[in-house]
Amino acid sequence: MANFRLFHGADPNRIAEADxxxxxxxxxxxxxxxxxxxxxxxxxxxxxxxxxxxQGLNGMLTHVVRADATKEESLRQLxxxxxxxxxxAIGSDIQSSILTTSLLLRFGIPxxxxxxxxxxxGAILEQxxxxxxxxxxxxxxRRVAHLVRGAMQDYIxxxxxxxxxxxxxxAIVVGRPLSETGIRNRYGVTVTAYKRGxxxxxxxxxxxxxxxxxxxxxxxxxxxAEAFSQLR
Numbered sequence: 583m584a585n586f587r588l589f590h591g592a593d594p595n596r597i598a599e600a601d602x603x604x605x606x607x608x609x610x611x612x613x614x615x616x617x618x619x620x621x622x623x624x625x626x627x628x629x630x631x632x633x634x635x636x637q638g639l640n641g642m643l644t645h646v647v648r649a650d651a652t653k654e655e656s657l658r659q660l661x662x663x664x665x666x667x668x669x670x671a672i673g674s675d676i677q678s679s680i681l682t683t684s685l686l687l688r689f690g691i692p693x694x695x696x697x698x699x700x701x702x703x704g705a706i707l708e709q710x711x712x713x714x715x716x717x718x719x720x721x722x723x724r725r726v727a728h729l730v731r732g733a734m735q736d737y738i739x740x741x742x743x744x745x746x747x748x749x750x751x752x753a754i755v756v757g758r759p760l761s762e763t764g765i766r767n768r769y770g771v772t773v774t775a776y777k778r779g780x781x782x783x784x785x786x787x788x789x790x791x792x793x794x795x796x797x798x799x800x801x802x803x804x805x806x807a808e809a810f811s812q813l814r
Contacts (some may be wrong), residue, residue: 604627668669769809776792780784
């Protein structure tokens with residue numbers, strides 16, 4: 583028999599049939615991801631080998647279980663092969679991460695996300711055939727570095743040297759319609775939306791007139807979007 587212990591929730595097979603997500607590894611990254619999925623209406627099967635970790639999430643996920651995810655029998659008894667989407671959030675034990683991911687690939691799961699804690703770890707996952715390798719610590723470090731450098735309130739790296747920046751509008755674009763500012767020609771960026779006070783975010787138009795206290799979303803190449811956020 584597989585060594586696992588059920589803690590809470592519905593039958594894993596029913597969860598799989600609901601097109602939900604299995605999250606394997608419930609450390610800081612895995613638990614935060616699982617809870618965010620739950621908060622947005624996605625049912626989650628959470629799996630971790632540590633009983634205290636699993637008990638701490640009891641009642642917070644659709645179903646949470648203590649199990650050894652490197653054992654094929656355990657994953658099969660939990661209906662993991664029936665899931666279309668699985669996240670391997672194991673970070674501290676690279677061997678377990680690789681073994682678990684290998685099993686998921688053997689099951690033929692359509693969408694697998696795997697956390698990598700280093701470039702060599704990520705390279706192995708990619709060589710195995712994982713298309714979605716994520717580097718939470720590396721990506722966060724890169725993001726914070728950009729925030730520290732400029733006057734940005736938030737920064738999202740879209741990939742392929744393209745970014746979305748949340749910032750205050752510089753004085754040169756305040757008080758007149760965006761059509762008159764020539765932002766795209768002069769700075770190579772586009773102001774896509776703005777927020778004024780407690781009002782919701784609104785898409786910009788050529789007639790939009792920004793105020794100094796507005797917050798804007800700026801899209802463009804990483805270098806140009808960051809440079810625009812530093813204008814005064």
